[in-house]
Structure formats: C-alpha cells, structure tokens
Amino acid sequence: MSPESNDSVFISTSATSSRGSTARWTPDSTPRASAGRESSSSDSDSTSLPILTPSSSSVVSFSPHTSGVFRFRGSPGADAVRSSVEHDTVSPRRLGSPGPVGGSASPSPSNMVTPSITLSTPPPNARVSDLGQTHLDLDDVNTAINRIRLSTETPLDMSGMAAALPGTTPARQNPETSSSNVPNSQDRDLGRPVNRSRRSSSRTNLLPHDVRNEEPPSDRFHSPAFQQAFRDAKALMGSLAEVLSSSTIQLEPDSTLHELSRTAQKLANFQCPPTRIVGLVGDSAVGKSSLLNSLLDEDNLARTVSNEQLCTLVVTEYRYHELGTFAIEVEEYTQTELRELFTDMVANYRHNHFHSAEIEGDERGHWAGLANLALDTFSAMFRGRFTPDFLISGGQQEVVETLMEWSSGRRSAAGLHVFERQEDCAEELMRLTSEEASPRRPAIWPYIKKINVSLNAYILSRGLVLVDLPGLRDLNSARQVITERYLRCCHEIFAVCHSERAASNESVMAVFKLARQAGLSKIGIICTKSDLFTAREAIRDWPDERGHRVQDLIEHKKTEERILADIEEELHNLLDGEKEEKDRLYRDAGRQSITVKNLEQALARYVIEERNRVVTAELMAKYGPEVPTGNVSVFCSSNKLYWDHRNKTPVDGHLPFLHLSGIISIRKHCLSLVSESQLSIALSYIHNEVPNLVSRLDLWVQSGAGDASTERKEAVRAALDQLERQMREKLRARVSPVYLIGGLLRADFDENIYQRRDTRRWTNGALNAGSEWGSWHHSSYAAFVRNYGIYTTDVMGYRNWNEEGTETMVEDLSQPWDTFRSVLRDRADNLVAYLNQALIEAAESQDNLPEEFMDSAEPLYDALASCQRLLAAEVEDLCSAFESQVSQLRTSALSGLRTGFFGQSMETTYAAASQVYGTGSWARKKSIINSKLADEDQFIALIRRFRQEFRNLADQLQTDIRQRVRERLDFVSGIMDIIRSENVAEESEQDPEFRERVAVEVRRVKLAMEEVRLVCAR
Structure with missing residues (x-):
C-alpha cells in the first residue's frame, strides 16, 4: 500500500454557453449498487492524517471533447491570468460574452460550453473531521468529471454538474458578477480594461519537488548568507574576467595580462573539490542501487534489477561535475591482478572437483560455493569458448596461462565515456556491470576494478563522493579485499540492509566489526524498504497501545468504506428522474471517498513512522556502544515512497511523504559531512585567492602609470631582488625545516x-x-x-x-x-x-x-x-x-x-x-x-x-x-x-583607456569584497 496525494481543495463551478443552446448532464457510466446512507466523518483528529493544502489557489480548467465527455486538460501557466467566474450566475447576457478582454472572439458551436473549476485552499482552521467538506484529490475530481456527459436534449442546469463534483457547495449569487457588470460590446471592441476579479496561482505549488529547495544542514557553510557571499565573490571574478578579456593584450600568451585573465576566469569557475567520501556497503539485493538513485535524484541511473550474485561486484564511485552530461570512467584490473584472480579461482575449482568426495561437513559447502563462483565468472568472461572441463585439463599453471591469453585478445572497456542523456548512461552502466544478452558475447564486469560516474547531482555538488561497494561477505575474495581497503579510506560508512530484522543482519555486524578493527568512528546504518511493513504485521508485533491504535485505524477505515459502499448502492438504485437526490449522493460519495483515502494514508503513515522508531531504537541500542561517540546514525528509507511522490504536484501535498521516505534526511546528513572542509576551502578562496589576484592587478595598473626615472627604477629592481634573495635563502636553506622534515x-x-x-x-x-x-x-x-x-x-x-x-x-x-x-x-x-x-x-x-x-x-x-x-x-x-x-x-x-x-x-x-x-x-x-x-x-x-x-x-x-x-x-x-619588469610596464601602457577600465573594476571589486568578507565573518 502506497500513500497517495494529500492535496486539499474547495470547488465551486460556473459555466458560459452560447445563447440558445440546450444541454443536460447525464452519468457517463452507471455506479455500482449500494444502499443509501448519509456520509459521515470522524471527529478524531488523532487518527487521521493532517490536511495538507497548496499554499495558494490553483485553477484547473477542462473543455468538452467531441464525445461530450468533460476531462481535465491541466492547469494553465503559473503566471497566466484567468477571469474569475466563481459563484457567477448563468444569464443569457453572460453566456453570450466572447473570450478574454482584448483578445479575438472566436465563434464556438452553439452546443458547446466552457465550464471552469476554481480550486481554493480550505480555511486555515480546517479539521480532520471536516475531510468530507475540505479535502479533494485531483484524481478524484478527474474521475467525477469523467462521469459527466453533455447532452443537448434539455437546458443546461449547472446544479447537475455541481452535484457530480464531490465536495462542492451550492453556487451563490455574487453582486460583483451580476449582469449589470458585464462589459458591453463597445468596451470589448475597443479592448478597454474590464473590472473583473482575478485569481492567480502559485508557480511553486504547480512544480514538482526540487532538491535544491530542501532545508540545508544548519552550519555556517550551508547558511544562505554564506552561500550567497560565496556566489557573489565568484560573480565578481566573472565580471573582472570579462573586463580583462575586452583587450587584445590578454591574447598574447607570454603577457602578464594573459596569465591574470586566465586566473580570473579560473576563479570565476571555481568549484570546491571533493573532500568527503561516503561508502555504502551491503549484501546483494538490499536496495543500494535504488538508494543511490534516490540520493542522486536520478531515477533508474544505477542498475536495480539483475542477477543477485553479480549486482554488487563492481566498486562504483559517483562524483560531481557541473556539466549537463553524464560521464563513465572505467578502471580495469592490471595483468598482474588478473593473473592473481585467475590463479585463485582455478585453484578453488580444481580443489573442489578433485577432492569434494573427501571433504566433509561445512567445508564441502564452502568449496562448492567457491567452485561455482569460479565457474560462473569464467563462463561469463569467455562465453562461447569455455567449458568446465577446461579447468581440469592439464596442469593448473597451464590453465591460468591459457586464460590470460584469451583475456589479452579482448577489447578493453577502460577509459572515459561521455553521454548526453541519462538513459544512455544508465544503459552503459547496465552493459558494464551485468550479463550480456548474447549467448556468445563475453561479459565485461569480471575485468572491471572500479567505475567512476560523474554527473551534475545536487548531493555531490558540495564536495561529496558516494561509493557503492561490494559486501564484506562476498565469496569473491578479491572483491572482499577491495571493499575492506576502500572502506578504510571513507570518511563515513553506511551499512545498508532491509528494515526487516535489521538488528540481526550479519552484513551490518561485519561492517561494525571492521570499523572497530580499523579504528573508524563514522559508521551509520540505512534500512531500506521501510514501507513494506504492513498494518497486520504491526498488530501482530505490537501487543501494546501502538497495536491497538493500528487496529482502531483499520476499523475506522472499514466503517467509512461501508458508508461509501452504501452511498454507491443507493446511487445505483435511484431512477434517472430522481435528479436532486442523485446530485446530493454524488456529493456525498465524493466526500466519503476522500475520507476513506485520508484514513488509508493516515494508517500507512502511522505504521511506517512507528516501525522506523522501533528499528532505529534497536539499532542504536545495539551498535551505539560499538563506536567511540556512543551514537550511531540510523536512517530508515523507502525508495518507492520517494519516487511515488517525487514528481507529483502540487508539491505541498506530497512533501510529507517525501520526508517520510527518509531520503531527504539522508541527503541532508551527507551534505553536513562536507561542511567543515568546504568552509575552509571557501574561506581561503575569499580571503586569499581573490585578494591575491586583485593585488596583482592593482600592481599591473600602477606599473603603466608611473613616470620614475631610470635610476629610480633600477633602485626598485635592486630592492626587490634583495627581498627575493632573502626569502629564497631562508626557505631553501639546508638547515630549514623545509629540507630537514623528512629526516x-x-x-x-x-x-x-x-x-x-x-x-x-x-x-x-x-x-x-x-x-x-x-x-x-x-x-x-x-x-x-x-x-x-x-x-x-x-x-x-x-x-x-x-x-x-x-x-x-x-x-x-x-x-x-x-x-x-x-x-x-x-x-x-x-x-x-x-x-x-x-x-x-x-x-x-x-x-x-x-x-x-x-x-x-x-x-x-x-x-x-x-x-x-x-x-x-x-x-x-x-x-x-x-x-x-x-x-x-x-x-x-x-x-x-x-x-x-x-x-x-x-x-x-x-x-x-x-x-x-x-x-x-x-x-x-x-x-x-x-x-x-x-x-x-x-x-x-x-x-x-x-x-x-x-x-x-x-x-x-x-x-x-x-x-x-x-x-x-x-x-x-x-x-x-x-x-x-619593463615589459610589464610597456604592456600596461599600451592601452590607457583599457588600463583605466581595469583600475575602475579593481576598485569596485575591492569594495564589494569587503562586504563579502564581513558577511563571511559573521
């Protein structure tokens, strides 16, 4: 069960039609039978999901198709202005009006109408018990509209449409939109402004979730003021580079200005380098690839479905680059490393083959597993020419040499591959790390030691590297060693496992044991698939108040479902002529379906949150003592929840479920890891690198503006030469620490x-x-x-x-x-x-x-x-x-x-x-x-x-x-x-006008950087 959207809206309706048309509404399909009962809502705020509404109103319009069935055609642009006809009455004069004022009035068929629906936010004090009147999902509106068919047999009565829309309220007369206020034809023809109330919509709510808008870690580096100051400094370098590039002097490769201009451009494009590595390690099929996709906010980039035995065999790094492309760099095993791998696998297979009958107990299963791994690997590497019998033919060294010869004739996959589209990058990753579809084409993955994927992902943009690692319990000895060595270089390690029985997961235990031996302190746990824990399991596992709460929610939902079934039954049994009663039941059914849906969401959310709390407490109690700080980071995640709501709109209604997925919290935690190192780099940029360039440019400007005599210039050269000699003698002296530090x-x-x-x-x-x-x-x-x-x-x-x-x-x-x-x-x-x-x-x-x-x-x-x-x-x-x-x-x-x-x-x-x-x-x-x-x-x-x-x-x-x-x-x-240097002076004197522009820009940058440094010092 996946919680759906939680959007709340009010609905009111109006319509305009060409004069003389006749129409009536009839159901598009017949509802299923049920007994009639009035809708009801729970008064218990504690058992229902809080109502979440868009921050401002949205306009959704729909138009008739040739079949007469009205369907949504979507929202207008966020900045589009629409005339409000909310609560308007249907009058002949109003129905005869053309389109928006100032636009051309296109004639429309006499049997067509253009109704509009205005979705408004409920009052801020709306309660859960008012779900029937306040909460409406867009899909529910769409379903209701699809049940309405336009006919031309009788005059159009908008109350029929209102009845078909769940949650609607009767239209009220609005004095501001009475017939006396309708513009006359002269006003329309002259394009004069018309006094109409207008309703705007919020662009933010109409867009899906943007990871860049997520709350950053609460530290100095990620503070909005510091980030803005950092951006301002780079923007100043950009404008400075633009000024420097406006002269042909900088085109001369040997000129000082060329080097200064290149430095300015480099500082304008400055990016903090990667400083922290986060390793994700876990057994096959625990959801590491899906987790990485979610953290990177790139759906289906990393392979998520494949042979479980093979899916974690390759170390894969994810690094940042600011380009819009995707790059894959492949590092293969060296010939020496490949020979060692072949020797081990051949020895394992031959030992099991020749001695399996004499091997007893658990050792038999151990050697059989190693033999199967060797067989699977060689079969994939040398498909079409390899048979198991080959491994036992001749001597062991002879077999290894033949395998090395076969491998040398293959086409290497090492090197850099760049892709414009994410789909192409994902396909290449699949090709590199999975079995080939062809029965004769060799696999590539056994030759690969590491893959480096570069992309423009927000979580990587602040200096983070994410690494997908094989499990520590991998049968492949070489892969196990690679993982152990790599984990020792990570700044934080996350053991990834299923939420179910996480506290007894052997892979997690192995990671913490390794961390203790290696003296690593930054260890965390990420439990995946947190949404798979069901309400029935909760009742079984929680024989306390929590289980009773779940049972109450289930019973409450069943009660509301029976009420909805009764309403639908009554709707089915009504005759077509009983219009007013049917209108009322349509409204009740809409309200009741939303009540049921919210209860489903409340139940799912309560179960997931409570289960996450249980799992987190168990893991912290068990592994907290294993780390020096006594505190271990534990996160529960659901990639399904994340992607179910990631691209849904309006974002306000889906944000609670994105938080419930746990992905946002993990992303925030990972970003916080880089804060200290990136702050140091950014401050050095602001306080050292930028001022250094500005000072050099200031000297360049002054070198062309002086008029000192030759004797004075010689004196300056002599003084500077002496100064330089003193520095070099002090720093390069044989007795200085610079030369003695190693010894x-x-x-x-x-x-x-x-x-x-x-x-x-x-x-x-x-x-x-x-x-x-x-x-x-x-x-x-x-x-x-x-x-x-x-x-x-x-x-x-x-x-x-x-x-x-x-x-x-x-x-x-x-x-x-x-x-x-x-x-x-x-x-x-x-x-x-x-x-x-x-x-x-x-x-x-x-x-x-x-x-x-x-x-x-x-x-x-x-x-x-x-x-x-x-x-x-x-x-x-x-x-x-x-x-x-x-x-x-x-x-x-x-x-x-x-x-x-x-x-x-x-x-x-x-x-x-x-x-x-x-x-x-x-x-x-x-x-x-x-x-x-x-x-x-x-x-x-x-x-x-x-x-x-x-x-x-x-x-x-x-x-x-x-x-x-x-x-x-x-x-x-x-x-x-x-x-x-005389050459520099001549260079600066070539173009006095340009030199003055540089001087002005340098002064401007100096003043602006003072403000930047003040902000960064706060």
Missing part, C-alpha cells in the same frame, strides 16, 4: 617505534594464541581457517585470529604510538610557523623601496601576505593528509584486518591449511598454522615493513613541501616582476 620524522619513528621492537616476545604471544585455538573442536577450527582467521560461530562467538596473534605486539607499541603522534603534530606546527615567519619578514621589508614607488607598497604587501597564507594552508593540508596516511599505516601494521600486514602474511598459510582434508586433517591444519606463528621472521618482516612504509610517507611529504615552496617562491617572483 626528522624518520628519526622520530625509529626512536619511538622501531627501537621498541621485541620480535621474540611477539612470536611467543602468537604461539600462545595458536595453542588456544588448537583446543577447539575441529569443525570450529576448520571454519576459522576457511575464513582467513575471522569468523563467528555459535559456540566461540566472534573471534579474530589475526587480532589475537598480534595482541602482544599491539600492547607493546600502543603507548609509544600515542607519544609518536604528538611528536608528528609538533613537527607540522613548527614547520608552518617557520614558513609564516619567513614570508612575513619579507612582506615587512618593503621600506627600502624609493618613495615614488610607495603607492605599490600596499598591493605588494597584500599580495605577499596572501601568498604566505596560501602556502601555510597548502602545507597544513599536506601535513593533515600525511597524518591521515600515517593513521591508516598504523591500522595496517597493528590491526587484525585481513588486509593488514599480519593478515596478509598469514593469507597463504590459511589458504594452504584450508585445502587439507581427510583423516588427520585437523592435526595437519594446526601444524601448518602453528609453524607460521612460531616463525619469528614473520614479525621481523612486519616491523621492517612498518618502518619502510613510514619512511616512504615521510620522504613524499618532504618532496611535496619542497615543491610547494618552490612554486610559491616562483609565484612571489612573478608578483615582483610586475613592478620591476
């Missing part, structure tokens, strides 16, 4: 982490853990081996062998790691302070400039100061990214994740032990595992890898910082060249 960080790691290694103790700790596992029942032991040491059984519960095997190492290094992180932060702070001081000193040493060049001192100081702030921000960003990378490195080195260092070193050991079968297999499995745990070289290799990967990060940080410093110094040199 300092490496030394810090060795002192705090590497020198505290005790590999013998760590090995003994792993052996002790292995001894405990060896005491388990052989079936439990085998299950953990099959699942790479991470599993859950009824007896043992959830255990992670990798985590337990490294417990002693983690214990020894946890406290030193905390100290080490503090040292890293101090190093970053000292580096930024050093850079700031170096550039500030340079900016303040301009006093050596000759007096006639002091006009340039202020813009030069501003330009250098903005350079200092930009460099500081860039270095801070590099240090912040470095700290995140180091945190992920710590997770790899000191966690029990399968993709961690210890988990990777145990991977082949688990695989080897899992292939042991038959008599004595348990002892052999334990021997394989314990031998690996007893090898001290495993921990020696682990800590060395830890140190080497940290050194790589430290070296890369030093390289990046040096590069930024060099670029910024070159930039500063370019600023100084605007003053000291």
Whole structure:
C-alpha cells in the first residue's frame, strides 16, 4: 500500500454557453449498487492524517471533447491570468460574452460550453473531521468529471454538474458578477480594461519537488548568507574576467595580462573539490542501487534489477561535475591482478572437483560455493569458448596461462565515456556491470576494478563522493579485499540492509566489526524498504497501545468504506428522474471517498513512522556502544515512497511523504559531512585567492602609470631582488625545516617505534594464541581457517585470529604510538610557523623601496601576505593528509584486518591449511598454522615493513613541501616582476583607456569584497 496525494481543495463551478443552446448532464457510466446512507466523518483528529493544502489557489480548467465527455486538460501557466467566474450566475447576457478582454472572439458551436473549476485552499482552521467538506484529490475530481456527459436534449442546469463534483457547495449569487457588470460590446471592441476579479496561482505549488529547495544542514557553510557571499565573490571574478578579456593584450600568451585573465576566469569557475567520501556497503539485493538513485535524484541511473550474485561486484564511485552530461570512467584490473584472480579461482575449482568426495561437513559447502563462483565468472568472461572441463585439463599453471591469453585478445572497456542523456548512461552502466544478452558475447564486469560516474547531482555538488561497494561477505575474495581497503579510506560508512530484522543482519555486524578493527568512528546504518511493513504485521508485533491504535485505524477505515459502499448502492438504485437526490449522493460519495483515502494514508503513515522508531531504537541500542561517540546514525528509507511522490504536484501535498521516505534526511546528513572542509576551502578562496589576484592587478595598473626615472627604477629592481634573495635563502636553506622534515620524522619513528621492537616476545604471544585455538573442536577450527582467521560461530562467538596473534605486539607499541603522534603534530606546527615567519619578514621589508614607488607598497604587501597564507594552508593540508596516511599505516601494521600486514602474511598459510582434508586433517591444519606463528621472521618482516612504509610517507611529504615552496617562491617572483619588469610596464601602457577600465573594476571589486568578507565573518 502506497500513500497517495494529500492535496486539499474547495470547488465551486460556473459555466458560459452560447445563447440558445440546450444541454443536460447525464452519468457517463452507471455506479455500482449500494444502499443509501448519509456520509459521515470522524471527529478524531488523532487518527487521521493532517490536511495538507497548496499554499495558494490553483485553477484547473477542462473543455468538452467531441464525445461530450468533460476531462481535465491541466492547469494553465503559473503566471497566466484567468477571469474569475466563481459563484457567477448563468444569464443569457453572460453566456453570450466572447473570450478574454482584448483578445479575438472566436465563434464556438452553439452546443458547446466552457465550464471552469476554481480550486481554493480550505480555511486555515480546517479539521480532520471536516475531510468530507475540505479535502479533494485531483484524481478524484478527474474521475467525477469523467462521469459527466453533455447532452443537448434539455437546458443546461449547472446544479447537475455541481452535484457530480464531490465536495462542492451550492453556487451563490455574487453582486460583483451580476449582469449589470458585464462589459458591453463597445468596451470589448475597443479592448478597454474590464473590472473583473482575478485569481492567480502559485508557480511553486504547480512544480514538482526540487532538491535544491530542501532545508540545508544548519552550519555556517550551508547558511544562505554564506552561500550567497560565496556566489557573489565568484560573480565578481566573472565580471573582472570579462573586463580583462575586452583587450587584445590578454591574447598574447607570454603577457602578464594573459596569465591574470586566465586566473580570473579560473576563479570565476571555481568549484570546491571533493573532500568527503561516503561508502555504502551491503549484501546483494538490499536496495543500494535504488538508494543511490534516490540520493542522486536520478531515477533508474544505477542498475536495480539483475542477477543477485553479480549486482554488487563492481566498486562504483559517483562524483560531481557541473556539466549537463553524464560521464563513465572505467578502471580495469592490471595483468598482474588478473593473473592473481585467475590463479585463485582455478585453484578453488580444481580443489573442489578433485577432492569434494573427501571433504566433509561445512567445508564441502564452502568449496562448492567457491567452485561455482569460479565457474560462473569464467563462463561469463569467455562465453562461447569455455567449458568446465577446461579447468581440469592439464596442469593448473597451464590453465591460468591459457586464460590470460584469451583475456589479452579482448577489447578493453577502460577509459572515459561521455553521454548526453541519462538513459544512455544508465544503459552503459547496465552493459558494464551485468550479463550480456548474447549467448556468445563475453561479459565485461569480471575485468572491471572500479567505475567512476560523474554527473551534475545536487548531493555531490558540495564536495561529496558516494561509493557503492561490494559486501564484506562476498565469496569473491578479491572483491572482499577491495571493499575492506576502500572502506578504510571513507570518511563515513553506511551499512545498508532491509528494515526487516535489521538488528540481526550479519552484513551490518561485519561492517561494525571492521570499523572497530580499523579504528573508524563514522559508521551509520540505512534500512531500506521501510514501507513494506504492513498494518497486520504491526498488530501482530505490537501487543501494546501502538497495536491497538493500528487496529482502531483499520476499523475506522472499514466503517467509512461501508458508508461509501452504501452511498454507491443507493446511487445505483435511484431512477434517472430522481435528479436532486442523485446530485446530493454524488456529493456525498465524493466526500466519503476522500475520507476513506485520508484514513488509508493516515494508517500507512502511522505504521511506517512507528516501525522506523522501533528499528532505529534497536539499532542504536545495539551498535551505539560499538563506536567511540556512543551514537550511531540510523536512517530508515523507502525508495518507492520517494519516487511515488517525487514528481507529483502540487508539491505541498506530497512533501510529507517525501520526508517520510527518509531520503531527504539522508541527503541532508551527507551534505553536513562536507561542511567543515568546504568552509575552509571557501574561506581561503575569499580571503586569499581573490585578494591575491586583485593585488596583482592593482600592481599591473600602477606599473603603466608611473613616470620614475631610470635610476629610480633600477633602485626598485635592486630592492626587490634583495627581498627575493632573502626569502629564497631562508626557505631553501639546508638547515630549514623545509629540507630537514623528512629526516626528522624518520628519526622520530625509529626512536619511538622501531627501537621498541621485541620480535621474540611477539612470536611467543602468537604461539600462545595458536595453542588456544588448537583446543577447539575441529569443525570450529576448520571454519576459522576457511575464513582467513575471522569468523563467528555459535559456540566461540566472534573471534579474530589475526587480532589475537598480534595482541602482544599491539600492547607493546600502543603507548609509544600515542607519544609518536604528538611528536608528528609538533613537527607540522613548527614547520608552518617557520614558513609564516619567513614570508612575513619579507612582506615587512618593503621600506627600502624609493618613495615614488610607495603607492605599490600596499598591493605588494597584500599580495605577499596572501601568498604566505596560501602556502601555510597548502602545507597544513599536506601535513593533515600525511597524518591521515600515517593513521591508516598504523591500522595496517597493528590491526587484525585481513588486509593488514599480519593478515596478509598469514593469507597463504590459511589458504594452504584450508585445502587439507581427510583423516588427520585437523592435526595437519594446526601444524601448518602453528609453524607460521612460531616463525619469528614473520614479525621481523612486519616491523621492517612498518618502518619502510613510514619512511616512504615521510620522504613524499618532504618532496611535496619542497615543491610547494618552490612554486610559491616562483609565484612571489612573478608578483615582483610586475613592478620591476619593463615589459610589464610597456604592456600596461599600451592601452590607457583599457588600463583605466581595469583600475575602475579593481576598485569596485575591492569594495564589494569587503562586504563579502564581513558577511563571511559573521
């Protein structure tokens, strides 16, 4: 059951007809039989859906067709003005009037009429008990109108039409529209204005929902004032770019103005880059694709119907671009990665084929599943030339090499594909990620590692990236690893599951377990298909007041349905001649049908909202303790509800159901994630990048307006040269932190982490853990081996062998790691302070400039100061990214994740032990595992890898910082060249009129940016 529209209207009618026509209304079809009863409405406000009405009146007109049946032809344009004939009387003089005043009066057939219906909002104090008089859905009006047929046997009586329209009230005489006020023919012929009351309609209510009008997150970045100031700043850059492009000077590639003009255009088109990644992970067929379609507000973009085994195999990113096109970029597995995949799948199939008879218990099902996955994948990849027997013909390596040869001859799908239409993009996504219809054409999806989809979606426009990920319980080992690695890079993860039994969903549990191991704190849950919980299920599951409330709503609805049936029965039994009674019953039936419909909506809404509350409370109670904050974000969603009401009008009547779908709340939450980072980027744009360009333009204008002597100019060049040398010497000195940062960080790691290694103790700790596992029942032991040491059984519960095997190492290094992180932060702070001081000193040493060049001192100081702030921000960003990378490195080195260092070193050991079968297999499995745990070289290799990967990060940080410093110094040199270069002065002097236009625009931008900065500071 899907709640329908909730629009409330009043109806009144009038009509005009050519003089002398005769007509009467007759039913278009015969209503079904029912007994006559008066309509009734509930007086209980607590059990009915609140009445929602358009914010202003709407006009809906209809015209006769050749069959004489009147149907809606839709609303006029929102700005169209229609003469109001509400409550008008039908008089010969009125009926003889032509069309609107000032327009041509086209003759119409004498047997045609043009009735109109004005839909008005009910009084603001309308109650639920008044549903019968106030609430009318447009579909109900349409149905009633379709039952009316125009005939020419008798004079037209508008009361018949009024009776046919549910909810109508008798027409009343309106003094303002009496015959004395009807314009005469002379007025019409001269096109003079006619004094008529007019009724306008609201464009907003006539349009469907617009996601851009949704309430933004309540933070500074999303505030309307800040967003407007941000737009104003970009608009100022746009007007500045337009002025700069008005001269031919900027067409010269080597000119300074060319570079300034290009920068202005770049700032005018500035978009905040993506800064936050939200991953959606869940099992197949839980509705992730449908959820993504709703969040993106793009119906049917992502594939929603396909083979459940295949539908989550490809990582798909959704990113923003401001173009109106859709772009798909495909990244395929490398040859090395493909060989690893083939080797694993061939080994799995052959092991199951040759040894399935000897494999017992749960292990048989495990290997059969892996074998089927290999068979399905190879069948799809090499359709038309592959048979299962091929996988067992010859040696394993020979089979893998043949598969690699087959794959090399295919046509690659990698690269960028751009589409103008959403339908074409969706079709290509389907082709890339699903089975081909042709029985001989190979599938593409097994070769794809990741797909990147770019589109102009509102939720992505503020710097968000949405990612659809395979489930963590995927049989495909490679896909499972990809998901685990990708989730560690996400800023927030949502586990997606069905609302039904969400609290016991194993996929959700797996996500939270992974998050705990990886130290991730931003974890949420989205429950889909919240609308599928029925009223009968609610009564069964809620033996309390809520269940009684649902039962009362059901009984109330049944009562109203019986009343409606009685009215329809009575209508059917009436004779055609009993006109007045039939008119009354038509009105009663219309009112009663709306009462029933509102009760249906109220029931559905109450059940969904209460069920959402129950599910949310259960999930928060269960998973809240699993995250550091103690609070987990939980959302319940219904994609069906969203799309049922997304494009319906008027929007006011459907907005409650859009909110009920949960999609708007999820979208708002996702947007709030980018607020802090995007605010920082936007403020840097406003306070640093724009002022820097304006200062450089100011210097360019002044360079062509001076008349200093050659000696003075030489003095200026010498002073600026000295200033530049001082900066370069300070920033590029071998003793500066810019050149020492990498070595300092490496030394810090060795002192705090590497020198505290005790590999013998760590090995003994792993052996002790292995001894405990060896005491388990052989079936439990085998299950953990099959699942790479991470599993859950009824007896043992959830255990992670990798985590337990490294417990002693983690214990020894946890406290030193905390100290080490503090040292890293101090190093970053000292580096930024050093850079700031170096550039500030340079900016303040301009006093050596000759007096006639002091006009340039202020813009030069501003330009250098903005350079200092930009460099500081860039270095801070590099240090912040470095700290995140180091945190992920710590997770790899000191966690029990399968993709961690210890988990990777145990991977082949688990695989080897899992292939042991038959008599004595348990002892052999334990021997394989314990031998690996007893090898001290495993921990020696682990800590060395830890140190080497940290050194790589430290070296890369030093390289990046040096590069930024060099670029910024070159930039500063370019600023100084605007003053000291003769070429720039000549360039500025070429067109004095143009230079003056630039000067005026620069002054205007300066003043306007002051207001922008004031707004942003609030």
